[in-house]
Structure formats: structure tokens, C-alpha cells
Amino acid sequence: MKRRLISTLLGAALALGTGAASAQISDGVIKIGVLSDMSSLYADIGGPGSTLAAKMAVEDFGAAAKGMKVEVVSADHQNKADVGSSVARQWYDVDKVDAIFDVPNSAVALAINQLTREKGKAFIDSGAASSDLTGKACSPNTVHWTYDTWMLANGTGTAIVKTGGDSWFFLTSDYAFGHALERDTEAAVLKNGGKVLGKVRHPLNTQDFSSFLLQAQSSKAKVIGLANAGGDTINSVKQAAEFGIVKGGQSLAGMLVFLSDVHGLGLDKAQGLIFTETFYWDLNDQTRAWAKRFAAANNGKYPTMVHAGVYAGVLHYLKAIDAIKTDDGTKVIEQMKKMPTDDPLFGKGTIRADGRKVHPAYLVEVKKPSESKGPYDYYKIRSTIPAEQAFRPLADGGCSLVK
Amino acid sequence: MEIFGIPTQALFGQLLIGLINGSFYALLSLGLAVIFGLLNIINFTHGAQYMLGAFCAYLLMNKLGIGYWPSLLLAPLIVGATGMLIERLMLSKLYKLDHLYGLLLTFGLALIIQGIFRNEYGSAGQPYAMPELLTGGRNLGFMFLPNYRAWVIFASLVVCLTTWYVIEKTKLGAYLRAATENPQLVQAFGVNVPRMITLTYGFGVALAALAGVMAAPIYQVSPQMGADLIIVVFAVVVIGGMGSIMGSIVTGFGLGLIEGLTKVFYPEASNTVIFVIMAIVLLIRPAGLFGTQK
Numbered sequence: 001m002k003r004r005l006i007s008t009l010l011g012a013a014l015a016l017g018t019g020a021a022s023a024q025i026s027d028g029v030i031k032i033g034v035l036s037d038m039s040s041l042y043a044d045i046g047g048p049g050s051t052l053a054a055k056m057a058v059e060d061f062g063a064a065a066k067g068m069k070v071e072v073v074s075a076d077h078q079n080k081a082d083v084g085s086s087v088a089r090q091w092y093d094v095d096k097v098d099a100i101f102d103v104p105n106s107a108v109a110l111a112i113n114q115l116t117r118e119k120g121k122a123f124i125d126s127g128a129a130s131s132d133l134t135g136k137a138c139s140p141n142t143v144h145w146t147y148d149t150w151m152l153a154n155g156t157g158t159a160i161v162k163t164g165g166d167s168w169f170f171l172t173s174d175y176a177f178g179h180a181l182e183r184d185t186e187a188a189v190l191k192n193g194g195k196v197l198g199k200v201r202h203p204l205n206t207q208d209f210s211s212f213l214l215q216a217q218s219s220k221a222k223v224i225g226l227a228n229a230g231g232d233t234i235n236s237v238k239q240a241a242e243f244g245i246v247k248g249g250q251s252l253a254g255m256l257v258f259l260s261d262v263h264g265l266g267l268d269k270a271q272g273l274i275f276t277e278t279f280y281w282d283l284n285d286q287t288r289a290w291a292k293r294f295a296a297a298n299n300g301k302y303p304t305m306v307h308a309g310v311y312a313g314v315l316h317y318l319k320a321i322d323a324i325k326t327d328d329g330t331k332v333i334e335q336m337k338k339m340p341t342d343d344p345l346f347g348k349g350t351i352r353a354d355g356r357k358v359h360p361a362y363l364v365e366v367k368k369p370s371e372s373k374g375p376y377d378y379y380k381i382r383s384t385i386p387a388e389q390a391f392r393p394l395a396d397g398g399c400s401l402v403k
Numbered sequence: 404m405e406i407f408g409i410p411t412q413a414l415f416g417q418l419l420i421g422l423i424n425g426s427f428y429a430l431l432s433l434g435l436a437v438i439f440g441l442l443n444i445i446n447f448t449h450g451a452q453y454m455l456g457a458f459c460a461y462l463l464m465n466k467l468g469i470g471y472w473p474s475l476l477l478a479p480l481i482v483g484a485t486g487m488l489i490e491r492l493m494l495s496k497l498y499k500l501d502h503l504y505g506l507l508l509t510f511g512l513a514l515i516i517q518g519i520f521r522n523e524y525g526s527a528g529q530p531y532a533m534p535e536l537l538t539g540g541r542n543l544g545f546m547f548l549p550n551y552r553a554w555v556i557f558a559s560l561v562v563c564l565t566t567w568y569v570i571e572k573t574k575l576g577a578y579l580r581a582a583t584e585n586p587q588l589v590q591a592f593g594v595n596v597p598r599m600i601t602l603t604y605g606f607g608v609a610l611a612a613l614a615g616v617m618a619a620p621i622y623q624v625s626p627q628m629g630a631d632l633i634i635v636v637f638a639v640v641v642i643g644g645m646g647s648i649m650g651s652i653v654t655g656f657g658l659g660l661i662e663g664l665t666k667v668f669y670p671e672a673s674n675t676v677i678f679v680i681m682a683i684v685l686l687i688r689p690a691g692l693f694g695t696q697k
Contacts, residue, residue: 039518040627043526174671202666203674207622207631210420211666211673214546218413234528234623242533242549242621244540264527264623301525 025327026096030070032058032314033097035087035112036127038076041205041231042104044260046127046306048074049298050102053307056294057314066322073097077108079204084108085115092119098327099124099317102310106130106177116141121329124317124336126309129229129256130180131392134356138399141329143336145357146309147278149181150392152255155276155361155385157188160223160253166192168253169221170199171212171236173228181227181255197221202228209236213243222250229256234264241269258304262378267369270378278361278390279305279345280379286344295376302376312343313357349387354399361390416546417667418660423552425659426559427614431632432639432651433563434610437570440646441583441603444494445502447509448486449636450629451516452608455482456615457624458520461531471534471620478616479609486608487601494604495597513630520626528625537620555617562613563652570648579603635674638681644694654692 034054036046051074063070073095077084084103091097092115100116103109104127116123117139124143125133131150133142168189172178178201186196198219200212213236216224224245226236233254240252254261257275281291281302290311294303303311320335321327333355341349341357349359364379372378394402431453438446459478463469469477489512497504533551540549570576582589582596590596615629622628639658643650658677665676684692 039521039526041526043521045527047526200670202670205631206674207628208420208424210423210552211417211663212670214413214416214420215667217547218416231526231528231623231625238530238623239621242540242551244547244549248547260525260527264530264625266530269530299523299525 024325025068025321026098028069029096030063030068030318030321030327031095031097031099032070032072032317033088033091033095033100034072034074034102034310035077035084035091035100035108036074036102037079037104038074040079042079042127042229044264044301045230045258045304046102046104046310049294049301049303049307050074050126050310052294052298053303053311054101054314056290056297057311058318061315061318063318068318068322070318077103077105079105079108081107081111085111088112088115092116092121098122099329099332101125101313102127102306104128104306106133106180107175109133110137110176113137113139113142116329119329122317122332124313126313127306129177131184131397132176132180134352134354135392135397135399138354138397138401140355140401141333142355143313143333143351143357144355145313146305147276147361148356148391149177149184149256151278151361151390152181152276153184153186153188154392155363155390156253156255156274157185157225158192159274159363159382160251161189161192161194165223165251165253166194167221168194168196168223168225169216169219170196170225170227171209171216172199172201173232174201174203177229178227182225185225185227185255202232204232206232207235209239210243212236213240213245217243217245217248217250223253224250225253225255227255230258230261233257234261237265237273238269258306259302259376259378260304262366263301263376267367267372267378270366271368273366274363274382276361276363276385277305277379278359279303279308280362280364280381281376282379283362283381290344300375308345312341312345315343316341316351352394353401354394354397355401356391356394356397358387358391360387361385411545413545414667417663419543419546419548420552421660421663422656423556423659424662425656426556427618427632427655428636428639428659429563429652429655430559430614430617431611431636432643432655433566433648434607434614435636435640436643436646436648436651437566437610438604438607439640440648441570441579442600443498443502443505443583444604445506445509446604446607447506447633448489448513448516449509449608449611450631450633451513452482452486452611452629453615453618453632454520454626454629455485455516456612457531457619457622457628458524458529458615459612460616460619461529461624464531471616474616475613479612482612482615483605483609487605490601490604495601513633517626517630524626526625526627528623528628531619531624533620551620555621558617562610563655566610567648567652635677638677642677642681642684642691644691647691647693647695650691650693 034051075087099122106128109128126146131148133144172182254275337351346359363382460474537551643654665673
């Protein structure tokens with residue numbers, strides 16, 4: 001408490017001292033912090049790949065040629081909100097980091113969202129899913145770039161109910177993200193006339209799902225919705241095959257599946273899965289060229305949509321700074337919302353008042369092994385959901401910034 | 404018929420699944436118990452060695468085309484050999500010091516090994532195909548039992564009971580136990596104690612690797628697969644009584660059952676229940692359920 005008081009006073013004193021001169025780059029360097037899960041179940045989704053993506057964006061922006069000095073640092077939040085917060089505090093208070101990027105894991109992201117607001121810095125999230133980041137927890141210092149639970153629920157949930165999958169059972173990861181995903185999917189299912197027969201919540205990072213799958217099996221629901229991610233999704237899909245769930249006539253809906261998960265599962269286990277993404281490397285020439293460069297520097301592993309989001313986010317962040325010549329967090333985010341976005345990966349888009357980045361989403365289906373022509377040739381695009389329908393309508397989120 | 408609102412049929416299914424998970428706990432804690440009971444080393448590398456077993460099977464399959472069945476023998480041999488190397492080159496230097504040094508060394512080794520594999524293979528894990536013979540399953544009426552899981556229970560029971568028999572009931576086991584009680588005396592009888600210790604450590608490690616190979620087809624072969632499990636397994640060993648062979652087998656299966664039931668009645672607590680039990684057991688019987696006060 002006392003320390004916070006002192007730091008607030010100090011901050012105020014500093015702000016007073018610099019006053020008129022604040023419209024410039026603090027200490028001459030723009031410092032970008034990539035905070036991610038570097039070592040556990042989400043490390044292939046974000047992790048070191050996100051750091052790489054941020055570095056590529058700095059390079060492609062041509063910061064050096066424009067006379068801007070940009071530095072990228074990274075750290076592991078270990079999927080713990082307290083660890084993430086203490087890293088962020090250290091970064092903001094001591095290391096002069098100006099903006100934090102990525103932060104998969106909604107629990108950590110919500111903590112960073114709050115902290116960034118207190119410190120007046122900038123937070124551009126790519127990896128976290130909770131739609132609360134632009135809903136009731138929205139902040140003038142946060143942009144949520146890549147995807148969110150509402151978008152996944154709406155894209156996948158609606159598509160599946162419309163093709164006959166009208167009774168659901170949820171396997172939910174027991175923390176902020178899973179709860180948000182389950183809530184948003186349930187809403188989409190009910191809206192389209194489906195019903196939810198049951199749900200079970202499992203701890204994050206569970207190895208064995210057989211017990212939960214058995215409960216899902218005996219519910220007789222047509223669709224088992226996997227409201228989890230990363231290693232948890234992989235293990236659920238794999239073990240569902242083992243327990244003959246798909247053969248028994250029930251189908252699996254991966255609510256949040258990434259390219260790296262499909263790669264980890266292998267096409268023979270993952271084939272037929274339907275889910276929603278906002279980026280796929282094989283969309284057009286630009287995405288292909290970028291993904292090849294990325295993979296060459298990332299042990300041959302192709303980028304997930306989270307990596308793409310970090311890249312595009314950093315690019316837009318630097319453009320905003322270049323436009324207003326300051327790295328003051330609140331002002332930069334304001335500028336980011338003002339300027340339309342344009343990058344090679346998501347194309348043209350906008351950032352709304354609530355911090356939601358808006359772009360099209362793709363309903364994809366995993367190919368059969370026989371259809372895949374090479375490494376990472378995994379998806380068929382079933383349909384494209386236009387930007388204005390892909391995300392939750394601005395008025396429905398309950399964000400206080402929307403008037 | 405229902406018990407606490409859960410149909411009995413579903414309950415049987417959950418009990419059986421608990422037993423399957425228990426067999427993994429038993430197999431892993433058995434290795435730990437052997438190493439601790441006979442060598443007094445708290446082997447924190449155990450999880451990493453379990454992971455190595457799985458990766459070894461994966462690499463044998465993908466690089467050399469060697470399938471599951473030979474791997475079941477080869478992977479434990481290979482990983483066991485690396486274990487013996489670790490024992491000879493590093494652990495043997497620490498026997499005179501406090502337990503803590505061994506613990507720190509093995510903990511550090513585990514982090515290094517996991518780090519190397521994460522760097523090389525990422526965290527999403529690698530797929531490992533189930534052997535043809537064991538795919539599919541049978542309908543037991545109350546649940547669908549995959550053949551592979553049935554095999555896991557069977558194999559684990561055989562390995563556990565054989566190990567228990569060898570250590571507690573044979574002459575070789577008697578030598579081993581004597582060597583831990585009084586190494587000088589046993590050495591004086593002409594038994595090569597250091598070699599016996601190396602072999603025992605190698606055997607414990609091989610057990611971990613065997614569990615790893617058995618886990619490969621059902622879980623993802625990923626660098627942190629052992630790190631997730633090792634804490635639970637340590638709790639199993641502590642509850643069973645540090646170093647007690649039978650204790651770790653019985654508690655392994657028992658806790659698998661309890662965890663299975665928790666997943667039905669209160670799933671959110673399923674990864675904490677074991678530690679709650681551990682705390683209670685330590686309060687009432689500090690030496691563990693099957694341990695003896697020294």
C-alpha cells in the first residue's frame with residue numbers, strides 16, 4: 001500500500017516535472033515487452049514465436065530507418081496472474097517498458113489489463129480469449145487484437161447448431177477463459193434453438209480426460225464442446241478418439257483450436273474438426289510469404305493466429321507512435337483506434353472504441369490426411385464471416401467506454 | 404439405481420478409470436520408492452525420465468521405424484543406461500552429503516532435460532500411434548473400455564508385483580536391502596556395492612521410462628508431460644511412506660481411485676484432492692501409511 005502510494009506520488013511528480021515535454025518518446029527508446037507462456041501448454045501458440053513475430057514487425061516497420069529506437073524484451077508468465085503482474089510491474093516501473101504484447105491466458109491478461117490502466121501504459125493482447133477484455137473489463141489502455149470467446153462461440157457454435165448439432169455438453173477449462181468461452185458458446189447455442197445438457201469443469205493442464213469424457217458420453221449430447229485450449233484440447237481430442245466417442249455418433253467441437261494443436265494431434269486424429277480462426281498462413285500470397293519467413297526462423301513451425309496478431313499489433317502500434325511522436329500509452333492507444341489498420345496478415349480493419357480489433361473470421365475444417373499436400377497444409381476454409389458480423393456488437397459488451 | 408445422484412453404472416466406469424490412472428501413479432511411484440528406499444536419493448529427475456521414455460519411443464518409431472512392442476523393452480534400457488551414467492558421474496559424488504544436494508542436482512537436471520526437449524520439439528507435443536493390436540475396445544455394459552487401457556492396468560500390475568517380489572522376497576533383494584542398511588559390511592562379504600547401487604538407480608529410471616512408453620499412445624508426447632505428473636507422484640510416495648515398495652503400489656492405485664471419484668463429484672478439486680490427503684496423512688502418520696519411523 002505504502003509502496004503504491006510512493007510510486008503514485010513519484011509518478012505524479014515526474015509527470016509534473018516533464019509536463020510540456022511529455023509529447024515525445026520516453027527515454028528515447030520504445031520498449032516492447034512480449035509477455036507469454038514460454039514453457040507450458042500455450043508455449044507453441046504464443047511463446048517464443050510471439051517474441052519472434054514482434055521482432056519481425058519492428059524490422060518490417062523499418063524503425064531504424066525512421067530514426068526510432070525500438071527494443072523487444074520477453075518474459076514467461078507461467079500462466080499465473082501473480083507472476084505475470086510482478087513481471088509487468090517490474091517492466092513498467094523499473095525497465096521502462098512502454099507496451100506489453102501477447103499475454104495468452106485470460107486470467108493473466110485481465111490482471112495485466114488492470115495494471116496497464118493504472119500505469120497509463122499500453123496493452124495489445126493477442127493470445128488471450130476472454131471477451132471481457134473489451135466488455136465489462138474494457139480499458140482505454142487495451143486493444144484486444146486477434147480473437148475472443150464471443151467470436152469463437154458465434155462462429156463455431158452457430159455453424160454447428162445450424163447443421164443439426166443442437167444438444168451440447170461442455171468440457172470447460174476451469175478459469176476465466178474457459179468460463180467466458182462456455183458462457184458465450186452457450187448463449188450462441190441457445191439463441192439458435194439448441195440446448196445444453198450438461199457441463200464439467202476440469203483443472204487447467206489436465207493430463208487425463210477419460211473421466212470427463214465418460215461423463216460427456218453418458219450425457220448423450222450430440223456435440224461435446226471443448227471450451228479449453230492448447231495441450232488440454234489436444235489431450236481431450238486424442239482421448240475422445242480412444243473412448244470411441246466420435247464412432248459412437250457424438251461429435252467434437254473444438255471451440256478454440258490453433259494450428260499448432262492440429263500439428264500436435266496429427267491429421268488422422270484431428271480430421272473433420274470444425275472451428276473458427278482469424279488467420280491462416282495459406283490465405284493469400286502475402287500471408288504465405290510472411291509465414292515462410294516466420295517458419296524459417298522458428299524451427300520450421302508455422303505461425304498461429306496469435307503470432308500473426310502480435311506481428312500486426314506491433315506494426316500498428318509503431319505506426320501510431322510514428323504518427324503522433326509520443327509513446328505515452330493512453331495517447332498511443334487512442335491514436336491506434338483513430339487510424340484504420342492495414343497489414344499484410346489481417347488486411348484492412350479498424351479498432352473500435354471498446355478496444356476490439358475487427359477483421360473477418362474464417363470457419364475452417366481440418367483436412368483428411370489424403371487431402372493435405374504438404375507440411376502444415378491443414379485447413380479447408382468453409383466460410384468467411386465478415387468483420388462486422390464476426391465480433392460482438394459494440395453495444396452488447398457492456399463496456400463503459402462506449403457511449 | 405443411483406448413489407449420491409450418480410447412476411451406479413457411471414460410477415463403475417469412473418472407478419475403472421481411476422484404477423487406470425492409478426496404475427500410472429503406481430508404476431512411477433514404484434521407481435521413486437525403489438530409488439529412495441534403497442539409495443536414499445530423492446530423484447526429482449523422475450518426471451523428466453518418464454518423458455524421456457516417451458520421447459525415446461517416439462524417436463525409435465520416427466527415426467528407425469521401431470514400433471511400440473520393441474520400444475517397451477528398448478526405451479527403458481536406453482533411458483536406464485543414461486540414468487546409470489548420471490548416477491556414476493554425478494550422484495555418486497553426493498552420497499556423503501545431505502539429501503538436499505541430491506534433490507537439487509536432480510531437480511536441476513530435470514529442468515535442463517525438459518528445456519532441451521522444449522527447445523527442440525515445442526510444447527504442443529508429438530503424436531504417437533497406438534499399436535494395431537490394442538486399438539479399439541469393448542463395451543462392458545457400464546462403460547466402453549479401450550483395449551489399450553486394459554493393457555495398461557495389466558502390465559502395470561505385473562511389473563509392480565514382480566518388483567515387489569524381487570526386492571522383498573529374493574536373495575538379490577536381500578542383498579540390496581542389506582547394502583542400504585550397512586554398505587561396509589555387505590562390501591566385506593564380497594558384494595560390489597557401488598555397482599549394485601548404479602544398477603538399482605538404472606532400474607528405477609527404467610521403470611519411469613517404461614511408464615513413459617505406456618503413456619505415449621494416450622497422452623501427448625510432450626516435454627512437460629513428466630513435470631505435470633511428478634508432483635502428484637511425489638505425493639503418492641509420501642502418503643505411501645517414503646521408500647516403502649508395497650506402500651507406493653497400494654497408494655498409487657488407491658489415489659487413482661479417489662481422484663477418479665473426485666472427478667465425478669467435484670471435478671474442480673480433482674488436482675488438489677491428493678494433496679489434501681497428503682496433508683491429513685502427514686498429520687496423523689508422519690511416516691506415511693506404510694512407512695516405519697526410523
